[in-house]
Amino acid sequence: MEVPRAAGVVVIGGGVVGCSIAYHLARRGVRDVLVVERDAVGAGATSKAAGGIRAQFPTETEIRFSLESRRVFETFAEEFGVDPGYRRIGYLFLVSDAADLRGFEARIALQRGLGVDVRLISPDEARALVPALRVDDLLAAVWGPEDGMAGPAEVTGGFARRARELGARIVEGVEVTGLVLAAGRLRAVRTAARTIATPVAVNAAGPAAARVARLAGVELPVLPRRRHIFFTEPFPEVPGPVPLTTDRASGFYFRKELDALLLSPGDVQDVGDDLVAPVDWGMAEELVRKAVHRLPILERARIAGGWAGLRPLTPDDHAIIGPAPGVEGFFLAVGFGGHGFQHAPATGRVVAEWLTEGRPSMDLSLFDPGRFARGRAVAHDRGPDAE
Numbered sequence: 561m562e563v564p565r566a567a568g569v570v571v572i573g574g575g576v577v578g579c580s581i582a583y584h585l586a587r588r589g590v591r592d593v594l595v596v597e598r599d600a601v602g603a604g605a606t607s608k609a610a611g612g613i614r615a616q617f618p619t620e621t622e623i624r625f626s627l628e629s630r631r632v633f634e635t636f637a638e639e640f641g642v643d644p645g646y647r648r649i650g651y652l653f654l655v656s657d658a659a660d661l662r663g664f665e666a667r668i669a670l671q672r673g674l675g676v677d678v679r680l681i682s683p684d685e686a687r688a689l690v691p692a693l694r695v696d697d698l699l700a701a702v703w704g705p706e707d708g709m710a711g712p713a714e715v716t717g718g719f720a721r722r723a724r725e726l727g728a729r730i731v732e733g734v735e736v737t738g739l740v741l742a743a744g745r746l747r748a749v750r751t752a753a754r755t756i757a758t759p760v761a762v763n764a765a766g767p768a769a770a771r772v773a774r775l776a777g778v779e780l781p782v783l784p785r786r787r788h789i790f791f792t793e794p795f796p797e798v799p800g801p802v803p804l805t806t807d808r809a810s811g812f813y814f815r816k817e818l819d820a821l822l823l824s825p826g827d828v829q830d831v832g833d834d835l836v837a838p839v840d841w842g843m844a845e846e847l848v849r850k851a852v853h854r855l856p857i858l859e860r861a862r863i864a865g866g867w868a869g870l871r872p873l874t875p876d877d878h879a880i881i882g883p884a885p886g887v888e889g890f891f892l893a894v895g896f897g898g899h900g901f902q903h904a905p906a907t908g909r910v911v912a913e914w915l916t917e918g919r920p921s922m923d924l925s926l927f928d929p930g931r932f933a934r935g936r937a938v939a940h941d942r943g944p945d946a947e
């Protein structure tokens with residue numbers, strides 16, 4: 561598709577977040593919504609996600625985002641005409657440290673108060689859910705039976721398709737290379753193909769968000785960090801259903817994918833890049849050590865392959881959503897870390913609402929872009945780094 565000369569809103573980045581925003585803007589009747597994607601729709605961090613969806617977050621705002629997004633996943637097929645592969649497999653956290661357990665207890669109280677079904681269970685109850693688990697070194701486990709998973713490609717494709725049907729345009733293979741400002745206001749978005757006149761641009765560039773923000777002179781603490789996922793050959797020795805299970809002590813997590821197991825070492829690495837994350841096969845060794853400790857039966861499994869992706873982290877592990885400080889017309893929806901896929905439905909709605917109504921209908925101060933400059937972004941309780 562040709563790059564147009566002008567647009568009402570330009571969304572920079574066609575990942576799950578950008579496509580959800582485009583859909584919600586178009587649904588609200590915004591004309592001339594244009595998504596500019598340097599690669600292909602969903603090819604960024606979104607294509608690397610494990611698809612996990614949980615309501616076990618440490619703050620009320622994020623829990624509300626989860627509950628709203630879950631409702632969207634539940635009815636996705638009807639609304640978008642695409643089966644998102646949504647399944648309630650549950651999330652299970654294995655806890656072996658007393659201080660960690662106290663943190664969970666406080667979060668469970670908050671989550672339950674907001675209507676989330678989350679339970680503290682014994683190690684033996686955890687083993688009843690996943691019989692292959694080693695549990696002799698655990699203090700407890702935390703079980704969220706309503707948590708689940710869906711397919712990032714299916715969900716992103718569903719948002720993109722409906723956005724197009726509602727009149728939004730999506731151009732792929734076009735990189736945003738500049739943002740044109742005048743008197744502190746955004747005027748245009750520059751690409752190699754053409755400069756697009758627009759009063760509003762939304763930065764939804766995932767791990768490359770800081771680079772895109774810099775085009776407008778805005779510094780953003782979005783820190784791309786690599787994480788690996790490996791998968792086994794078919795391994796019926798661990799039969800399904802298996803919850804998305806995280807070993808808090810090591811960061812190792814796993815879930816089933818058809819007959820195989822998806823396994824992550826839970827690594828967090830700065831590879832000095834915001835676009836590409838090459839696989840380090842040495843990580844497979846670390847993975848095997850952590851995995852065999854928790855699931856001894858995996859001694860018999862074989863790793864069939866793996867991939868790595870960049871999680872767009874922030875210093876306090878909360879996203880950055882709101883107008884960019886100092887540049888009128890430049891909006892931010894970035895820094896979603898390991899939970900950008902699952903929070904994309906609610907994010908699209910609040911961003912579209914904010915842009916069309918002038919403010920959001922819920923308190924989004926947790927995500928305030930200005931909090932870092934004001935020194936307010938202190939990580940008190942990050943909650944589990946689960947994906």
Ligand SMILES: Cc1cc2nc3c(=O)[nH]c(=O)nc-3n(C[C@H](O)[C@H](O)[C@H](O)COP(=O)(O)OP(=O)(O)OC[C@H]3O[C@@H](n4cnc5c(N)ncnc54)[C@H](O)[C@@H]3O)c2cc1C
Pocket residue numbers: 572573574575576577578596597598599600601602603604605606607608609610611612613734735736737764765766767768772787788789868869870871872893894896897898899900901902903947
């Ligand atoms: C291994 C791994 C596992 C994960 N598991 C989960 C999980 O289970 N659940 C969950 O919720 N989240 C998970 N995540 C996190 C999730 O993938 C991200 O938070 C989410 O995909 C971010 O979506 P996004 O649209 O912001 O970014 P992206 O998908 O990266 O989209 C941004 C897009 O912007 C484009 N872009 C960048 N710069 C430019 C430019 N200058 N011009 C034009 N386009 C540009 C990129 O090409 C990209 O397509 C995981 C991440 C990883 C790496």
